[in-house]
Amino acid sequence: MTDTQKRKGRIQFLLVAAIFLGPLAIAAWMYFSQSSLIPEGRTNHGALLQPIVRLADTLPDSGLLAIGEGRWRLLYANPGECGEPCALSLYTLRQSRLMLGKEMDRLVRVFLHGDTPPDTVLLAEQHEGLATLQDDRLGELLDGKRPEGLAPGGYFLIDPLGNLVMYFSPDTDPSAMVEDIKRLLKQSRIG
Numbered sequence: 339m340t341d342t343q344k345r346k347g348r349i350q351f352l353l354v355a356a357i358f359l360g361p362l363a364i365a366a367w368m369y370f371s372q373s374s375l376i377p378e379g380r381t382n383h384g385a386l387l388q389p390i391v392r393l394a395d396t397l398p399d400s401g402l403l404a405i406g407e408g409r410w411r412l413l414y415a416n417p418g419e420c421g422e423p424c425a426l427s428l429y430t431l432r433q434s435r436l437m438l439g440k441e442m443d444r445l446v447r448v449f450l451h452g453d454t455p456p457d458t459v460l461l462a463e464q465h466e467g468l469a470t471l472q473d474d475r476l477g478e479l480l481d482g483k484r485p486e487g488l489a490p491g492g493y494f495l496i497d498p499l500g501n502l503v504m505y506f507s508p509d510t511d512p513s514a515m516v517e518d519i520k521r522l523l524k525q526s527r528i529g
Contacts, residue, residue: 383514384504406446411496417452
C-alpha cells in the first residue's frame with residue numbers, strides 16, 4: 339500500500355466518523371451552551387403524591403375500593419355541607435371527566451362527603467354517574483396526604499390499583515387537570 343492510498347484511507351475514515359459524530363457534537367454544544375434550550379422544572383399541574391399510598395393496604399375496608407374497580411378515580415372530598423363552593427367543585431369534576439372525550443369511560447368520579455348526605459335530587463339531575471361515599475377514615479387519610487402548602491378542597495387522582503397518585507388544588511384550571519390525567523391515561527397500561 340502506497341502513502342497516497344494510506345492518506346486517502348485516513349481521509350475517508352475521518353469523513354465517515356464526522357458524519358456520525360458531528361451531529362452528536364453539535365447537539366451537545368447546543369444543549370450545554372444555550373441555556374434557553376434546557377428543559378425547566380416539571381410539566382404536570384397537579385402535585386405527585388410521594389410516597390405512594392396503596393389504599394388496599396392502608397384502608398382495606400374502605401368503600402372506595404369497590405367503586406370503579408379497575409378504573410381511574412377522580413375524588414373530591416368535602417366533609418361539610420355541600421354549599422356553593424362544593425357545587426362548583428362537583429361541576430368541575432363532571433366537566434373534567436367530559437373533557438377526556440373518548441377516554442372518559444376510564445375515569446370514575448367520586449364525591450366523598452361528611453356526615454351530611456348530599457342533595458340526591460341535585461346529584462340525579464346534574465351529576466349522573468357520580469359515586470358518593472361517606473368514609474371518615476378515608477377523609478382523614480386524604481387530608482393527611484394533601485401536599486403541604488396546597489389548599490384543601492381539591493381533587494385526588496387514584497389509579498386502578500388503588501394508589502393515591504396526584505392532588506390537584508381547588509384553584510387548578512380544569513383543562514390543566516385534564517391535561518395531566520390524559521397524559522397518565524396515555525402512559526397507563528391499566529384501567
